[in-house]
Amino acid sequence: MQTDKIASKYLGKKFDGSVKYDPSLLVAIPRIENRKQYDIDNNNLPFEGWDIWHAYEFSAMSENGIPVTRLLKLKYNCNSEFLVESKSLKLYLNSFNMSRFGKNTQECLSICKRTIETDLNKALLTDVTVNFLENNTERVEIFNNFQNIMQYVDENSLKIENFKETPEVLATEPAEMQEYYLTFDSLRSNCRVTHQPDFGDVFIYYKSDKHIQEDSLVKYLCSFRSEYHFHEECCEMIYKRLYDIIDGELFVCCLYTRRGGIDICPARWNCRVKDVDKLLDLTIFARNGVKQ
Secondary structure: OHHHHHHOOOOOOOOOOOOOOOHHHOOEEEOHHHHHHOOOOOOOOOOEEEEEEEEEEEEEEOOOOOEEEEEEEEEEEOOOOEEEOHHHHHHHHHOOOOOEOOOOHHHHHHHHHHHHHHHHHHHHOOOEEEEEEOOOOOEOOHHHHOEEHHHHOOOOOOOOOOOOOOHHHOOEEEEEEEEEEEEEEEEEEEOOOOOOEEEEEEEEEEEEEEEEOHHHHHHHHHOOOOOEOOHHHHHHHHHHHHHOOOOOEEEEEEEEOOEOOEEEEEEEEOOOOOOHHHHHHHOOEHHHOEOO
16 A cells, blocks of 8 residues: 555664754655545545644753753644654654754744744645643643443453454444443554554543443454554544444544654544533643643
C-alpha cells in the first residue's frame, strides 16, 4: 500500500537524525487510503475530531547554550488531508536539541512554537496549534465519570476468540435513552510498518436508546490485538463501527502510551455531542490527569 511505502521512510530503519534544526525530516501520510477500507467518506466525514500529540521530552537551547525543556502539546483537525508520521516527528523535534533560539527561555519557547507551527502547517497543509505545558496546569476530574467496562462483564463466561478487527461481534439491545461512560484499559494494536505493539486506553461516551452490550464491546475492542494500523486509524475504526449501530451522541478517544517520549491521543465525535469541550479534557497528558 502507498501509505506503508511513505511511512517506511524512517520507520523500522536506523537513522541518526540531525544535530541541527531540520524541517525536511517531517513526513506527511495521506489519511484517505485507510478510510476507504472502512467506508469513511473523506469528503463527508461521519465525525469531527482532533489528533493530539504530547512530546514529553522537547528540548532546545537559548543563544547562550542554556537548555530549555518543556512538555510540548500539538493538535490538528482530523479533517486534514494528512497526518504526521510519528518517527519523523520525533526526529524533527530532536533536531531542536542542539539548536539555539532566542536570548532567554521565553524567547526560545516563543520562537520554537512559531517555527514548529509553521513547519507542520506546511507539511500537513492544515492549521497546527503548538503549546508548551507548565507544571501548574489545571487538573481535571473528567476521568472519574468513566467506568471500567470490565466491571459489567462476567469474565468467567466471556470467551475471546477473534483478534483481527471483527465488528460482527458487536450487539445492541433496545433501552431507555441513557448516557454511557465506558473505558477499556487493555487496547492493543500494532504499528502498520514496524509491527511493534502499541498499548492504550479507550474512552467511549454515547447517549442512545440502543444499549451496546458490554461483553460484545469487550470482544470487539480485543479484536484489535492483531491489527496493524496507526493510532488515528484505530480510533476512527472504533468510532465508525459504533456509529453504524447506534443512533445518538458518540465520542471515542484513544489514549496511547508514550513511545520515544511522544504519545498520540486521537479523539472523534459526532455533532450531536453536547459537551465536547468537557470530554476533550481527556486529550491531555492523560495519565497525569492534566488539562490541555
